[in-house]
Amino acid sequence: MLLTIDCGNTNVVFALYDGQALRGVWRCKTDAARTADEYLAFISQHFELTAVSLRDVADVIISSVVPDTNFSLTGFCQKGFGIKPLFIGPDISADQIGIKVLIDRPQELGADRIVNAVAIRDYYKHDAIVVDFGTATTIDVIGGDGAFRGGIIAPGVNLSMAALHAAAAKLPKINVARPPKVIGTNTVEAMQSGVFYGYAGLVDGLITRICEEYGSSPKVIATGGLAPLFREVLPVISTIDEELTLKGLLSIYHSVKNL
Template sequence: MLLAVDAGNTNVVFAVHDGQEWRGRWRIATRADRTSDEYGVWLLALFQHVGLSPAAITRCAIGTVVPAALYNLRRLAREWFDCEPLVARSGLDWGYQIKVDRPMEVGADRLLNALAAHQRYRGPLVVIDFGTATTFDVVDGDGAYLGGVIAPGVSLSIEALHKAAARLPRIGIGRPQAVIGRDTVPAMQSGIFWGYVGLIEGLVARIRAEHGSPLKVIATGGLAPLFTEGTMVIDHTDPDITLDGLRLLADRNPTPIFHRTTLPDTLKPDPD
């Protein structure tokens, strides 16, 4: 079985794939100082809850945009599952071209989204990921990654409003009943929700015009279903895009060899 680890700025998602389907998904808040033992004790309790054995894990793939978290996630794979993890980075065999100026700087999540979206939906497409940042990633008809757009995430915008304006409260995100808010909170909710709908529709229109051909639009991330309700430009909502990208990447690349006799050396922090 494959243990897939998607470490984002807000949450780390762990998932197990048995070759046919995902057997479980669990998330924990991202903390760069969280130790491998903390991850291990927490994760094995969840394994037991769904009837999974840690001995069944034979492969591990990690995708992270938080370099400081990688050290302990690697230790988790080595110490708790006796396997060397495959770490998603631009130098691996992705099965497509990365047509940007600095491939090494592209977040692993964006490359994983491009890989899985092309595999599942084909055709030129845009993947919108509603994470800590809201990203728009463009993939051509051959699956090549062409770059994209990075905008502040919804939660970041809400927090910025609350912190920068003394009289504005912290609000939850939801679809307001009306665009014109008749009180402070409804007005803020309208600005966030319909403002992001306008962002989505405006950027997709400009991306399509610049690309010069129709593009399918795929949405992922926790808030994708909410915003899909507010616009017609999103064609599909897919919560498993990043995890499927890790699975596909692990299938394309050789499983790294883990030597327990060299464990102390391999646990030194990576320079990257």
């Protein structure tokens, strides 16, 4: 079996594949102080509930945008499975997996965005705009051949909500949600409306500008945990694929093993 790990700024997502079949997905909060033993205890618990043994894992592939977690994740793989994991970037470059990075400084492109480009190439096979509702909201233009043509990075939805609370003494800490109406009649509704509808407008407006500049209107694929929340107010979204990055990691692993 293959364990894929997507380490983002907010969550670490573990996905276990048996061939092409997804056996389970588990997530924990990203914490640079988390030890290899803590990762091992977390996964061991979930494996036991899924009737999977640590011995069943033959390989591990990791996409990480948090370098401070890499040492512990490597130690976890070595302790738990006796495996040195493959990292996107240090071990597997974009060139090696046939992804053209058509930006000014290719070395600056995050591993997660490279992986998403592979998923577009191998699963969708057409030009796409990928909206990733993560810690940052990224909007990337990717060719059907996987070419990464550029994109946009904006503060994430949860990050913006947290910043409101942190910077304004009388604004409470609340969760992102779609409010019942746009014009809020209390503080919580007003904050939710500003962030929710504000981000809907941001994404919609940026996609319109991208299509004008790009000269065509690629299909829009949304991913990230908050993507379903925005589906109804963003008809421009063609598909929601919460497993886009995991699919990309699976595809990269098989392509590298076949080299």
